[in-house]
Amino acid sequence: MTQTNPAQAFVPLKLAERSLGSQALAVLIGTMFLAVSSWISVPMVPVPVTMQTFAVTMVGALYGWRLGGITVVAWLLQSFIGLPVLAEGMPGQIAFAGPTAGYLFAFPVVAAVVGFLAELGFTRNPFISAIVMLLGNALCLAVGGLWLAGLFGAEVAWTSGVAPFILGGVLKSALAAATIEGIRRSGIRLL
Structure with a gap:
């Protein structure tokens, strides 16, 4: 694999360059951020609206x-062992077998895809960054929708698990791109 030009990449925390202890702390902080984002929830059936995809x-x-993919997997493992880190505090064993499972399985892939595109420099421009975030949200909806279609049929999957979340995905994508741009402009180097 070719090395990314550091001048083009924009991964603000540059965790790959940090010690294992710093990376472990980042994973812990990331899982807490994911949990808090999960608790910001509007109950809907069969899938609640949350800030999970933003996070x-x-x-x-x-x-x-x-490290983005690892962090999301760690968060999902926390849920699987019974910690109340998912929307509505749902235990992982139930969540991984129910209607939300497709979204949960998509989350590590979404983090990895967005992280890969960030490493290639696609989050340096706020408009391109918004497209990257939209791609992540669309991927999550596609996988979650496919899972729901397998459980309830395509029509229910579309009307209950995809269509109601499109506007939220667009808004969360814009918010994520604006947040990344704010971090880029401020020069903040967290941790």
């Missing part, structure tokens, strides 16, 4: 593809 795309963009 997943932000973790990918800020951490890069490897």
